[in-house]
Amino acid sequence: MRVTRVVVAALSLSALAITASAQPRPSVVTPPAGPQVAWFGTWAGGLAEAKRTKRPILLVSAAPHCRMVPGVW
Amino acid sequence: MDRSFLSQKDVIEASRDFVCIRLATYESAAEAKVLKSIWVSRDGDIKNTTFAILSPDGRRLLTDAGRGPDWALGRGSAAEHAQQMTRIAREHRTSQSPAALPTCADLRRALNIAACDMQPLVVAIGKPGEPWIAKSLAKLAWNDDFIGRFVWATASRDELDAIDGVGAKDKLIVVQPDDYGLTGTVIARSASRPTAIAKTLRAGLDAFRVGEKDSRRHIRRGQRTDKQWKPAIEVTDGPTARRRDR
Numbered sequence A: 001m002r003v004t005r006v007v008v009a010a011l012s013l014s015a016l017a018i019t020a021s022a023q024p025r026p027s028v029v030t031p032p033a034g035p036q037v038a039w040f041g042t043w044a045g046g047l048a049e050a051k052r053t054k055r056p057i058l059l060v061s062a063a064p065h066c067r068m069v070p071g072v073w
Numbered sequence B: 001m002d003r004s005f006l007s008q009k010d011v012i013e014a015s016r017d018f019v020c021i022r023l024a025t026y027e028s029a030a031e032a033k034v035l036k037s038i039w040v041s042r043d044g045d046i047k048n049t050t051f052a053i054l055s056p057d058g059r060r061l062l063t064d065a066g067r068g069p070d071w072a073l074g075r076g077s078a079a080e081h082a083q084q085m086t087r088i089a090r091e092h093r094t095s096q097s098p099a100a101l102p103t104c105a106d107l108r109r110a111l112n113i114a115a116c117d118m119q120p121l122v123v124a125i126g127k128p129g130e131p132w133i134a135k136s137l138a139k140l141a142w143n144d145d146f147i148g149r150f151v152w153a154t155a156s157r158d159e160l161d162a163i164d165g166v167g168a169k170d171k172l173i174v175v176q177p178d179d180y181g182l183t184g185t186v187i188a189r190s191a192s193r194p195t196a197i198a199k200t201l202r203a204g205l206d207a208f209r210v211g212e213k214d215s216r217r218h219i220r221r222g223q224r225t226d227k228q229w230k231p232a233i234e235v236t237d238g239p240t241a242r243r244r245d246r
Helices: A002-021 A043-053 B009-015 B029-038 B069-073 B078-090 B107-117 B131-141 B194-207 B215-224 B238-245
Strands: A057-062 B019-024 B050-054 B121-125 B151-155 B172-177 B184-190
Touching: A043 A057, A043 B019, A043 B029, A057 B029, B009 B078, B019 B029, B019 B107, B029 B050, B050 B069, B069 B078, B107 B121, B107 B151, B107 B172, B121 B131, B131 B194, B172 B194, B184 B194
Parallel strands: A057 B019, B121 B151
Antiparallel strands: A057 B050, B121 B172, B172 B184
8 A cells, every 4th residue: 555655656746747847938939128148140250259359159059940930949 | 049048137248258159050061060069969969959168269168068058057047157157257358359240151041040039130231351341330239239139141232032122222231030030121221331330220229120929829820821941951859850760
């Protein structure tokens, strides 16, 4: 009986964890309110500027489409 | 992309001590090779997103790399991550500021990215090395009034088919991208005199209109109306890659 309870509790916790991790990202994106990060859009352009200024590089990559539909990160 | 992190005030402020590079994944074989040298998933491929902090020569990782800021900076709030970024930047103190125009690779990509970012797109019509672009316009891109407010591109006159309303004498245009970033409309324009450039950028910011975007509805409507993006190289993440694997 005790073993059953432990198994049920473990399964419930797993289900909760899966549900939490499967939460979709927010669907509604709001327009930026003011200045954002100033991005170089190419590796060559950004790297040249990092070498010249001796500043470290913050590198991000992202696909500008979702399910092959453009206009959304 | 983790907009919730990158749009935080602390993070934006901390980013000013870095050279920030954002690559469009799957749009360049050469850049995919760079990304692959920085981080790959267990299956050996790049994924939709990568996040890393690198030395100024681009050769050394200053943090772990991974899919997002948590992988590089550990679990924490945006404010804590911003503090870490500032600590890293302090180790690379420099008096040199970015001065080059931070452009996208081409107009097609720039239009799409402007739509993703919900920002106006500035297009300089001419060659990147022309003094008014490389000096006057680039200087303004880093000015407090304009930094982080636009997506930037250069293009020749015969590359402007997707933009509606370009005048024969226009040298600088500010463009409102459509929701999908496949076409755009000129909302401000000028010749290339430095005084006119700043005025045009201000006019573009004033004229730009954008509302909230519901990603799920956007994708459903895009699929229904055939708004298709064709990546330049193979996609190795998400439903497209899974369909390929089956």
